[in-house]
Amino acid sequence: MAATGGNGGAHGAxxxxxxxxxxxxxxxxxxxxxxPPQAVVSVLERAPRIRRGKxxxxxxxxxTRLQLNFKDPTLLRQALVHTSYLNENxxxxxxxxxxxxxxxxxxxxxxxxxxxYKEYPDVDEGVLTxxxxxxxxxxxxxxxxxxxxxxxxxxxxxxxDAAGGSKRPTxxxxxxxxxxxxxFLDGGLAKVRSFVKKTLKLELAGLxxxxxxxxxKSRLQEVIQSRWQTTPTYKLMKTEGPxxxxxxxxxxxxxxxxxxxxxxxxxxxxEKEAAQHALDAIEGEELGVS
Numbered sequence: 001m002a003a004t005g006g007n008g009g010a011h012g013a014x015x016x017x018x019x020x021x022x023x024x025x026x027x028x029x030x031x032x033x034x035x036p037p038q039a040v041v042s043v044l045e046r047a048p049r050i051r052r053g054k055x056x057x058x059x060x061x062x063x064t065r066l067q068l069n070f071k072d073p074t075l076l077r078q079a080l081v082h083t084s085y086l087n088e089n090x091x092x093x094x095x096x097x098x099x100x101x102x103x104x105x106x107x108x109x110x111x112x113x114x115x116x117y118k119e120y121p122d123v124d125e126g127v128l129t130x131x132x133x134x135x136x137x138x139x140x141x142x143x144x145x146x147x148x149x150x151x152x153x154x155x156x157x158x159x160x161d162a163a164g165g166s167k168r169p170t171x172x173x174x175x176x177x178x179x180x181x182x183x184f185l186d187g188g189l190a191k192v193r194s195f196v197k198k199t200l201k202l203e204l205a206g207l208x209x210x211x212x213x214x215x216x217k218s219r220l221q222e223v224i225q226s227r228w229q230t231t232p233t234y235k236l237m238k239t240e241g242p243x244x245x246x247x248x249x250x251x252x253x254x255x256x257x258x259x260x261x262x263x264x265x266x267x268x269x270x271e272k273e274a275a276q277h278a279l280d281a282i283e284g285e286e287l288g289v290s
Contacts, residue, residue, distance in 0.1 A: 085157045100185075156171075234253070250273075262274030
């Protein structure tokens with residue numbers, strides 16, 4: 001932190017502190033020494049958040065909107081910090097939401113598994129696994145997050161934001177999991193269960209009324225065979241993350257043309273997501289296969 005200005009005891013001396021965020025200046029009055037870094041961070045918290053000329057809601061408002069009472073509000077704040085924002089704002093005093101996302105994914109899996117176990121006492125392990133995968137898949141979580149406008153509260157870097165990051169399903173799903181991680185640390189599994197049952201209410205009700213959702217890979221194969229007399233193939237594009245939190249990215253191909261991309265914590269989940277994206281694309285517009 002740099003300081004400029006007179007310091008020779010002159011009346012009304014003015015010190016200007018350069019803030020880590022470009023363009024933001026702190027000008028304390030009648031002060032002859034630089035403030036510690038914590039003071040700068042507190043100013044950052046109070047600064048209005050602007051995205052493309054629009055002032056965004058304060059991150060604290062999300063707790064009120066979701067009727068969550070955080071004993072430690074910094075957990076909520078961290079759940080909303082995307083790694084791209086952290087890279088551009090090294091002075092911020094919290095980390096990104098990636099660790100909370102990891103924890104939230106585990107807590108979400110436990111809660112969903114328990115709810116399904118109670119809801120469907122006569123269903124075997126294989127079907128329960130399919131139901132759980134349907135509920136915790138990226139697009140399901142992204143839809144749930146979009147219903148309470150989670151994207152508006154995410155702290156994104158300029159590039160990620162300009163690319164539409166606040167509406168990107170991956171960011172929304174990961175933000176949802178990070179929020180669950182924060183809730184778990186602050187209030188335990190009971191609070192997570194209450195939050196999940198509330199935010200995934202529509203999806204849980206859909207299973208009760210509609211039964212087991214059709215497997216997207218089977219549905220896609222039927223569509224492809226019917227329209228183009230061929231079968232889809234799945235190509236592993238990349239594997240990321242440590243052994244305990246692997247992420248797989250898969251493309252579904254039809255005659256060497258990509259029809260969809262999926263991501264998941266197993267290749268099977270990634271393939272199913274890719275198949276679902278392909279089905280969505282086919283339903284939205286006719287894709288030509290040569």
